[in-house]
Amino acid sequence: MSDEQTNAEISEDIQQQADGPVIGxxxxxxxxxxxxxxxxxxxxxxxxxxSSDVDMGSYSDYSIETPADRNTVAGICHARGPNANIxxxxxxxxxxxxxxxxxxxxxxxxxxVLDGPRRMGGSHFCIxxxxxxxxxxxxSD
Numbered sequence: 001m002s003d004e005q006t007n008a009e010i011s012e013d014i015q016q017q018a019d020g021p022v023i024g025x026x027x028x029x030x031x032x033x034x035x036x037x038x039x040x041x042x043x044x045x046x047x048x049x050x051s052s053d054v055d056m057g058s059y060s061d062y063s064i065e066t067p068a069d070r071n072t073v074a075g076i077c078h079a080r081g082p083n084a085n086i087x088x089x090x091x092x093x094x095x096x097x098x099x100x101x102x103x104x105x106x107x108x109x110x111x112x113v114l115d116g117p118r119r120m121g122g123s124h125f126c127i128x129x130x131x132x133x134x135x136x137x138x139x140s141d
Contacts (some may be wrong), residue, residue: 021095027139028093030075032086036061040076051076085115086127093137099124102138106130 021027033039040051040062048067053060056078064074074090077083096102099117106113106128114135116126123139130136 021141023095023097025095026092027095028075028137029073029090030077030093031088031090032077032079032083033088034079036076036078040064043076049073056081082118082120087114087135089135091127091135091137093125093139096138096140099126099138099140102126102140103128 031039037060043049043064044051050065050067050070051062052065052070052072054063054075059078059080061075061077063072064076065072077086079086079088103113103117103126110131112129114127114129117124119125120139123141125137125139127135127137
């Protein structure tokens with residue numbers, strides 16, 4: 001908490017979190033690669049992360065967890081099925097009001113939609129590339 005932040009601002013922040021998703025908030029981080037098992041093992045040694053298997057039917061992806069309390073902090077996924085077109089890089093997922101509207105704004109402003117919009121789990125989802133080439137995933141209800 002910064003010294004400049006008032007009690008009212010803190011209360012508003014807490015209320016927004018209690019009310020549900022916050023537009024603009026980073027909600028998830030994952031990595032999609034050809035050999036997720038190898039990369040999961042790499043980061044387990046380099047960073048100290050632990051992991052749990054996520055059954056995908058004929059293979060497993062991984063929930064990545066902090067070593068002490070096993071809190072899930074990211075995912076490492078195989079580039080298969082619906083993930084086949086996702087770039088091999090750490091990808092942040094940011095909450096937006098409407099994935100469809102944000103995807104249209106992206107294209108209108110010189111960006112590119114690399115995947116989607118489509119449903120993923122219980123959310124609308126797409127991956128965009130900005131005019132400079134940086135990639136981000138967007139989520140909305």
